[in-house]
Amino acid sequence: MSVPTDRLDRMVRRVQADARIPAVSAALHRADRPLWTCTVGDTGTDRPLDPGTQFRIGSVTKTFTAVLTMQCRDDGLLDLDDPVGRHLELPAHGELTVRRLLSHTAGLQREPYGDVWDTLSPPDADQLLADLARAERVLPPARRFHYSNLGMALLGQLVGRLRGGTWAEVLDDRVLAPLGLTATTVTPGPTAATGFLVDAYSDEAHPEPPTDFAAVGPAAQLWSTAGDMARWAAFLADPAAVDPAGAVLAAATLDEMRWPVTVTDETLWTGGFGLGLILVPQGERVVHVGHDGAMPGFLAGVYGRRGGEGTPGAMGAAVLVSSGTAAEALDLPHRLLAAAVEHDPADIEPWRPGPPAPAGLRGVLGRWWGEGYEYVFTWHDGSLRARGAGDPPGRPPAVFAPVPDQPDVFRTVSGREVGELLRLTRDEHGAVVRMHWATYRFTRNQETFERYDFRAGE
Incomplete structure (x- = not known):
């Protein structure tokens, strides 16, 4: 030792x-x-x-x-x-x-x-x-x-x-x-x-x-x-x-x-x-x-x-x-x-570049707003992750795993809202324009809780 x-x-x-x-x-x-x-x-x-x-x-x-x-x-x-x-x-x-x-x-x-x-x-x-x-x-x-x-x-x-x-x-x-x-x-x-x-x-x-x-x-x-x-x-x-x-x-x-x-x-x-x-x-x-x-x-x-x-x-x-x-x-x-x-702390492992996020998820990465708060979605170690923009560094992120046979649906497997679903909504061009996490709406811009017309939105 x-x-x-x-x-x-x-x-x-x-x-x-x-x-x-x-x-x-x-x-x-x-x-x-x-x-x-x-x-x-x-x-x-x-x-x-x-x-x-x-x-x-x-x-x-x-x-x-x-x-x-x-x-x-x-x-x-x-x-x-x-x-x-x-x-x-x-x-x-x-x-x-x-x-x-x-x-x-x-x-x-x-x-x-x-x-x-x-x-x-x-x-x-x-x-x-x-x-x-x-x-x-x-x-x-x-x-x-x-x-x-x-x-x-x-x-x-x-x-x-x-x-x-x-x-x-x-x-x-x-x-x-x-x-x-x-x-x-x-x-x-x-x-x-x-x-x-x-x-x-x-x-x-x-x-x-x-x-x-x-x-x-x-x-x-x-x-x-x-x-x-x-x-x-x-x-x-x-x-x-x-x-x-x-x-x-x-x-x-x-x-x-x-x-x-x-x-x-x-x-x-x-x-x-x-x-x-x-x-x-x-x-x-x-x-x-x-x-x-x-x-x-x-x-x-x-x-x-x-x-x-x-x-x-x-x-x-x-x-x-x-x-x-x-x-x-x-x-x-x-x-x-x-x-x-x-x-005698554990050795610090060096960071090394990894493979990119899957093409269908690259549009998810970045900042989103939900419940009036800002979140950052990232791709690390082969999984989609999310954390509050103001979270302290030591707080673990939420980690998502794909739900089999349900495209654009993920299960939260650890962290915030563990067990809950994340659903992606895409426009006619395939871009992710909205997400729902534990049924709360997530958007690229900060929004109120006013009633949302999904038909008009799509």
């Missing part, structure tokens, strides 16, 4: 020392540089700490369950607006939809029935489903964000039922193996670190008991390395670069998962939730997408970076720590991503 690695190393070492963390493992993945890793501390076992050390990643597991659920949707096994009871036999709450469970807006209570954090004995699959009759709906569906491990556990059961296996089997077959995440496992391997509770008033570190989350595993079970998790974060942010064939999930489906469904705080819009993914805006049209994780003795932060000047492709960071109380570590992946872009 071109950025001096001691800058990133120092950031990790500072957090390890200040937050008093027994072991930290961090990694940064990007398409244009080798993988960067840094480890500080001791595993708490006879094995030394290195990039191959596994840590519990807790709720980062939810992002995997969300991807498995979206695979089922893409394969036609479910619809996001299906009630979950259509696919699982449930004694209660079967009317809650898959979409609401994915976005934590179903209103279901946070944990399975019972004091699982006292007993550390989560239910098996049969007990999880049977106990739903005792679980509360603490809020009406769609009322607001309310985090629920129970909801994600139900989705894990759903995925296994639809695929004819266990959640763990489906995960390995359909995500871990295709992406080469060989160090990510359901149970800890021989390289696993010990998790600790660091005493608040002394330097003593108390080992936490290992836990198997049983049927709640789809919400928090996995173990992994920082390198694997940085690659996973890069996939969530830029799947076309990490999985160009779409073997795991189509890039368009990840776009759907990253779209905000709800904010996590009604007054501080500093974080949102998509479909199984946490979204953290960074300003300047940059967003970090991923998830945090917490289990007894462990914390994890796994995020990919999208947008902004200098952001390379497939950029993701992971910070895994063996302390359950070192909250300072959860901000570190965001800081590593920002520092890497600031001090």
Whole structure:
């Protein structure tokens, strides 16, 4: 990596020392540089700490369950607006939809029935489903964000039922193996670190008991390395670069998962939730997408970076720590991503001339007026595009694609008015004299909304 690695190393070492963390493992993945890793501390076992050390990643597991659920949707096994009871036999709450469970807006209570954090004995699959009759709906569906491990556990059961296996089997077959995440496992391997509770008033570190989350595993079970998790974060942010064939999930489906469904705080819009993914805006049209994780003795932060000047492709960071109380570590992946872009931005690709616009569209290029505002239509990278004449440089343009078998009709595929049609109207000589975008009239000169006589106009 071109950025001096001691800058990133120092950031990790500072957090390890200040937050008093027994072991930290961090990694940064990007398409244009080798993988960067840094480890500080001791595993708490006879094995030394290195990039191959596994840590519990807790709720980062939810992002995997969300991807498995979206695979089922893409394969036609479910619809996001299906009630979950259509696919699982449930004694209660079967009317809650898959979409609401994915976005934590179903209103279901946070944990399975019972004091699982006292007993550390989560239910098996049969007990999880049977106990739903005792679980509360603490809020009406769609009322607001309310985090629920129970909801994600139900989705894990759903995925296994639809695929004819266990959640763990489906995960390995359909995500871990295709992406080469060989160090990510359901149970800890021989390289696993010990998790600790660091005493608040002394330097003593108390080992936490290992836990198997049983049927709640789809919400928090996995173990992994920082390198694997940085690659996973890069996939969530830029799947076309990490999985160009779409073997795991189509890039368009990840776009759907990253779209905000709800904010996590009604007054501080500093974080949102998509479909199984946490979204953290960074300003300047940059967003970090991923998830945090917490289990007894462990914390994890796994995020990919999208947008902004200098952001390379497939950029993701992971910070895994063996302390359950070192909250300072959860901000570190965001800081590593920002520092890497600031001090080692992606190379600037030179502009090169390209082919001209198709003959039939050359008359569309240039300035048009709609709704009293001026827009500029251009041809770049093989597609027709439009942006407001006063738009800031970083705002993405609208991009259009031809509608098959409908000459002079285009579909907006991204940007402003996505999904809407653009229709061209030509005169008797074939020149484009008028356009309608999302039914609004666009003309070469600024016009009022007065009634237009189309017969006279033609």
